Structures are given as C-alpha cells and as structure tokens.
Amino acid sequence: MRxxxxxxxxxxxxxxxxxxxxxxTNVSATDESSTPVSFTxxxxxxxxxTxxxxxxxxxxxxxxxxxxxxxxKPMFLWWYTSDPNNINVVKxxxxxxYLSYLRPYFLWRCQADGSTISNTIESNYYSPMQHMNDYMRxxxxxxxxxxxxxxxLHRPYLPFSGSTWRLDGPENVTAGNVQYLSFNFTxxxxxxxxxxxxxxxxxxxxxxxxxxxxxxxxxxxxxSYSVNAGELKIDLVINHWVWNIDTLQPLINELRDMGVxxxxxxxxxxxxxxxxxxxxxxxHDAEDDAQSGVDVxxxxxxxxxxxxxxxxxxxxxxQNETSADEIPLQNRFREGFRIRFETGNATFAGFFKFVxxxxxxxxxxxxxxxxxxxxVSAGAHIRLFIGYPYFGNNSLEHxxxxxxxxxxxxxxxxxxxxxxxxxxxxxIAFAAIRMRKKPVNIVTVQ
Numbered sequence: 292m293r294x295x296x297x298x299x300x301x302x303x304x305x306x307x308x309x310x311x312x313x314x315x316t317n318v319s320a321t322d323e324s325s326t327p328v329s330f331t332x333x334x335x336x337x338x339x340x341t342x343x344x345x346x347x348x349x350x351x352x353x354x355x356x357x358x359x360x361x362x363x364k365p366m367f368l369w370w371y372t373s374d375p376n377n378i379n380v381v382k383x384x385x386x387x388x389y390l391s392y393l394r395p396y397f398l399w400r401c402q403a404d405g406s407t408i409s410n411t412i413e414s415n416y417y418s419p420m421q422h423m424n425d426y427m428r429x430x431x432x433x434x435x436x437x438x439x440x441x442x443x444l445h446r447p448y449l450p451f452s453g454s455t456w457r458l459d460g461p462e463n464v465t466a467g468n469v470q471y472l473s474f475n476f477t478x479x480x481x482x483x484x485x486x487x488x489x490x491x492x493x494x495x496x497x498x499x500x501x502x503x504x505x506x507x508x509x510x511x512x513x514x515s516y517s518v519n520a521g522e523l524k525i526d527l528v529i530n531h532w533v534w535n536i537d538t539l540q541p542l543i544n545e546l547r548d549m550g551v552x553x554x555x556x557x558x559x560x561x562x563x564x565x566x567x568x569x570x571x572x573x574x575h576d577a578e579d580d581a582q583s584g585v586d587v588x589x590x591x592x593x594x595x596x597x598x599x600x601x602x603x604x605x606x607x608x609x610q611n612e613t614s615a616d617e618i619p620l621q622n623r624f625r626e627g628f629r630i631r632f633e634t635g636n637a638t639f640a641g642f643f644k645f646v647x648x649x650x651x652x653x654x655x656x657x658x659x660x661x662x663x664x665x666x667v668s669a670g671a672h673i674r675l676f677i678g679y680p681y682f683g684n685n686s687l688e689h690x691x692x693x694x695x696x697x698x699x700x701x702x703x704x705x706x707x708x709x710x711x712x713x714x715x716x717x718x719i720a721f722a723a724i725r726m727r728k729k730p731v732n733i734v735t736v737q
Contacts, residue, residue: 338461338472345578347461349472349501354521354695356501359581362458364451365476365497366590367523368569368577371639371695376570379632379641380577380590380672381693383497384563385450387676388535392554396619396663397561397676402447403535409438412543417551431549434542443538445487448563449495450586455480464500472501487533494530499523510690511657514648516627522694527562529679530686534558537683556681559663562689566643567594567672568632594671600631600640601666601673608668617665617676622647628664630675631696643675645691651682662689 339348347360356369366382388403392411401407413435419428460474478495481488501523508524509515518524536543536558543553565588569577573593580589598605602620620628629644648659663678679687 345581349523351521356523360458362456362476363581363584364454364456366577366581367525367693368574369523369641369693369695374638377636377638378569378571378573379693380565380567380569380594381643382565382567382580382590383451384565384674385448385452385586386491386495386529387449387561387563388447388532389559389561389678390536390557391559391678391680392557394619395559395678396617396665397559397678398616398665399613399667400616403558404447405438405441405444405535405539408536408539409435412438412546412551412553416553417546427549431546431551434546438539438542441539441542443487444535445533446485447535449481449485449488449491451478452586453482453485453584454478468504469506470503471506472503474499490531490533494532496526496528496530498526498528500526508690510688511650511652513650513657513659514646516646518692519694522692524690524692526688526690528686528688529560531684532560532682532687534681534683536681558681559678560682560687561676561678564643564675564677564691565591565669565672566599566630566632566675567591568596569593570595591669591672596633596671596673598633599673600633602629606668606673608671608673610668611670612668613674615667617667617674620664620666622664628662628677630666630673639695641693641695643691643693645677645689649679649687649689651685651687653685660687 337348337350339350344360346357349356350372352372354369355372355375356367358365358367364382366380368378368380370378387397389397390401390403390407390411392415393401401411417431417435455478457477457479458474459477461472462474464471464473476497476499477493479492481491502518502520505520506518507515508518534556536556546553567590569590573590573595576589576593580587583589596608598607600606602622622628627644627646629642632641632643645662645664647662649662651658651660660680660682664676665678666673666675668674677689677691679689
C-alpha cells in the first residue's frame with residue numbers, strides 16, 4: 292500500500308511538471324491559418340487602437356504592450372497592466388555598419404565611413420618603411436586619401452526614426468496548438484538626407500509575433516528556443532545590404548597588390564537599440580517621439596532608470612558614458628543575452644533578450660553566425676548594439692524578444708488545477724508520513 296501511495300504521488304508530481312511541456316508546441320506546425328483582427332482575439336486578450344490614432348495596444352489583465360498605431364517608427368512600450376506608472380521602453384534606433392578589425396563587437400569609434408576605414412588601414416596594416424621608393428609611398432597614401440571621400444559610399448548610420456515605415460497587420464495566426472498575433476514594420480523609404488541608402492527600401496523588416504500560448508520556435512532547423520505566452524518576438528530581417536567595404540574593394544585590392552596586408556571583410560552591421568524606463572508623465576514625450584519624423588530621443592530624455600541588470604549584474608545607467616568605449620557582453624554560457632529592467636517599485640521586471648545566433652541565407656541554404664553585443668550607459672538609459680558579422684549580399688534574420696519576468700498568469704486553468712491538486716496531494720502525503728514518523732528522502736534530479 293505504501294508503494295502504491297508513493298508511486299501515485301510521484302505520478303501526480305511528474306504530471307504537474309510535464310503539463311507545461313506538453314502545452315509548448317512547435318510553432319513550425321504546417322496547419323497554419325490567419326484571420327484579420329479588429330478588437331479582440333478571445334475572451335481574455337484584446338487588441339485596441341486608440342481613438343486619437345496614437346497607439347495600438349495588446350493587453351490582458353497581466354501585460355500591456357503599446358506601439359505607434361500608424362507604424363511611424365519601431366518602438367515598444369510595455370508594463371504590468373495594474374502598474375501603468377512603471378513603463379519599459381525599447382526603441383529600435385537604426386543600423387550601423389562598423390569595422391571589426393580591432394574588436395569583433397561594435398564600437399562607436401569604429402563606424403565604417405571612408406575616413407575611418409582609411410585611417411584604420413594606415414595605422415594598423417601599413418608602414419612607410421614597406422616601400423623605400425618615394426613613388427610607391429606616395430601612391431599608397433593617394434589611395435588611402437581617395438577612400439576618405441569616395442563618391443559611392445553611404446553614411447555608416449541608417450536611422451529608423453527618420454525613415455518611413457509601413458505597418459502590416461495585425462492578424463491572428465493559429466499553427467497547431469499555438470496562437471499568436473502577427474504584424475510587421477517594413478521600412479519603405481529612407482530620408483533624402485541619407486543618400487546611397489535607398490537599397491534598404493523594402494529590405495529592412497521587423498516581424499512581430501505576440502504569443503497567446505507558449506511555443507517552441509524552430510529556426511530553419513538550426514536551433515530552437517522556448518517562448519512564453521505574453522512574450523513579444525521581433526524578427527529583424529535585412530536583405531541585400533550594400534557594404535561600404537565592398538564599394539571600396541577595388542582600392543583595397545590595389546593596396547594588397549602593393550603589399551599592404553589588409554584583412555578580408557572585417558566589417559559588421561549593428562542593430563542599435565535604446566532601453567529606457569518612464570512613468571505615465573513620460574508618455575507625453577513618448578507620443579511626441581512616436582509621431583516625430585526626425586531622429587530624436589524624446590522618450591529617452593524622459594527616462595527615469597537608475598540601474599539595469601546586464602548578464603545578471605547590476606549596472607548603473609545614471610551617468611552618460613557615451614564618450615567611452617562600449618562594453619562587450621560576454622554570454623559565457625551561450626544561453627542567450629538578457630537585459631532586465633530595474634524593478635524598483637515595479638511589481639514585475641521587464642526584460643529584453645536575444646539568442647546568440649542569427650541566420651544568414653541566400654534563399655536556399657541556411658547557416659548560423661555568432662551574434663555579438665556591446666552596451667554603454669547613456670544617461671538614465673542604455674544604448675545596446677547587437678552585432679552581426681559581414682553577410683555579403685545574402686539575407687540575415689535575428690530574433691530578440693521582450694516581456695515581463697513573471698509568466699504564471701498565462702498558465703491554463705486546467706494546468707493550474709492539476710498543479711494545485713498535485714501539490715495538495717503531495718502535502719497530504721508528507722503529512723501522513725511525518726505522522727507515522729517515517730524518514731523522507733528528497734532526491735533532486737539534475
């Protein structure tokens with residue numbers, strides 16, 4: 292009888308543990324369907340456009356997410372629904388092409404304009420003593436000088452805030468047992484003050500998926516990760532980037548022919564993201580920011596953050612340290628990068644995270660590349676730079692996400708009942724054993 296009771300209790304415990312895993316379905320299911328969204332997705336979730344056209348909201352009793360209703364720029368605000376005075380902010384600032392000759396991660400001082408490329412090559416890979424002939428030295432210096440103002444180059448920084456975006460969706464999607472809200476931000480027009488950047492029109496996309504149910508995402512069979520209900524996934528897609536280093540390649544090859552050992556394609560592309568925290572008073576600044584057609588930092592100016600948690604350690608963000616070099620994120624355990632917002636007086640802390648790999652594809656073959664990251668305190672907010680290695684004329688995909696630390700409110704009611712029942716049964720069992728003065732061994736399986 293004792294064995295039967297013990298086995299029964301262990302079975303209930305395993306059922307309580309296994310049920311969340313059973314509820315997590317691979318999002319790559321083939322039976323995918325979608326429907327347009329007007330206001331509500333079901334009895335618990337709602338999708339709402341405000342009457343003034345400022346914001347779109349995704350919300351339930353636990354989390355509220357807001358983004359510009361007309362898709363003016365990709366920025367997201369979210370908070371615990373019962374605590375609207377503690378608002379987390381992620382604003383996608385833009386893309387920056389950078390040199391990675393000196394460090395594999397993004398550094399602000401290493402942006403890939405002609406002058407920086409020329410100076411880096413001259414300082415690190417060329418010595419006048421290589422050429423005793425005055426003509427050869429003068430020819431090398433002439434090539435390096437030509438790089439400074441080469442006509443075909445674009446600026447390293449492509450600002451998202453000054454560009455025109457199109458918001459597609461949202462629509463509800465069902466894939467097997469997984470349900471999510473889908474919408475896209477697509478860059479459709481780069482501002483005129485950014486010449487030679489129109490190759491980006493239609494080729495920079497942020498695909499957003501807000502999950503109603505937990506899921507396991509499989510990325511082209513290369514890697515997988517779990518997604519909680521109430522989490523917003525944002526796939527960055529970049530197609531056919533035109534690299535300054537490629538535009539200068541004829542000049543670089545000429546330097547190589549003259550014996551200057553310039554390494555191959557030491558460049559990367561960084562996604563610049565600002566992380567901030569505001570209260571409801573700061574929403575007025577966020578509204579002005581969302582509607583502004585220029586590259587401004589109004590939301591960041593209203594930020595009240597003191598600390599953030601980077602790789603588990605507390606980092607003060609009160610000071611503006613942008614004159615110093617960015618700090619690399621180490622990602623020692625390869626489980627993904629994660630930044631958590633300061634809890635302070637907030638009920639639940641927000642997070643922003645991303646996997647340490649991205650996908651590069653030509654449409655037929657898919658391969659993974661390592662992702663780097665660096666950050667710097669910018670005065671009550673963090674500048675985060677997610678770095679991707681050179682990917683030529685191919686496409687790159689990467690998928691950060693945001694949400695709140697606590698996910699318990701999304702557990703299905705039947706699962707909650709199972710867990711509560713199992714816990715109660717186990718408690719009764721332990722009480723009965725203690726009454727019989729039997730020893731209890733607790734084994735932890737790792």
